[in-house]
Amino acid sequence: MTPQEDPVVGRRALKIIAALSAVLGFVAIVGVATVIAGDSSYGRVVSRLRSEYRATEQPMYGAGLLGELAVAVLRPAGVSKAKFTLLKDLNVRQDRSDDFSRIILSAVESKWRPLVVRSAPARGEWTYVYAQPDGKHIRLLVVNRDHADAVVVEVRVDPDRLSAFVDNPQILGVRLESTARTAR
């Protein structure tokens, strides 16, 4: 009798599949809920850039959400949360030099502290790095625009774990240093 024909083994397999589906479903719901319920500044920046510049979002085909979930589970280099949006084809023809700054300043909530702001409107370059302490973590919101392309990133980092990762780079017990040396 093969395992497929054994009713006990079949029931056990069904239970495992059902349990895995439930876990995956839960993780997906939690992931989506986290993205939706996350800090509104990130969403507002993306939304304002989309609407004011009629920018199109670079399709990720689910890679973005999967990446966010992977970061939430693996926490590589002390990063426990990461989300990003790539925007392209910003309609900058009517853009005045201070428009981009105005949009970012109005979209980001005051609890985010400007850490580094760099702007070179004549070169079409803007970089905004906002930070806020989150317990022993630090949350960073980065908005970068280069001409008609923009990227919005939010990460939550544990500085101690990031520092430890720099000293001993490994994810899930797999050392990355030797791989990097081999690749060189």
Added chain:
Amino acid sequence: MIFALLIWIVAARPAFAQAQLKMDNLDRLASAAAEVVNVTIDEQLLQLASKFLSATRSADERDIKELVRDLKGVYVKRFEFDRDNGYTQSDIDPLLKQLHAPAWARIVGVTSTRELKNIEVFMMTEGSLIKGIAVVAAQPRELTVVNVVGPIDIDKLSRLQGQFGIPQLDLGSKPK
């Protein structure tokens, strides 16, 4: 003992706050500048950021970690212009007026007529305690103001160049 410590904390906070320069008036230069860099790192963010530095990774990192441990803030404003004289003396006068107050002392002044560069370093002290440092680096096409608030070892100041958004200001080479 705890009461004395609380009094010291309450008294110390505004003392260091005096060393933080008001630089908002410089923001009006942004519209004429080709590039503007603004760095604002307060005490809490500085302490979090210093955790990225390791005391064991290298001697430089250890020194910088020690250096920023007691700092209250690092503030940098840098303006780069496409043409000469993108700013005028009146633009930086409000800043210099603060630095010419008795609490501040000019400790270094470097003027290069060849490079048309003028770098001035000011220090605010109270007794033997350094409460803050300000660097004003002016060139025809560039203006940089650095304000470090908090107790700092003056000998190690040059090590902050290239860290926390502070540009290289030729304040002496980094010790090896």
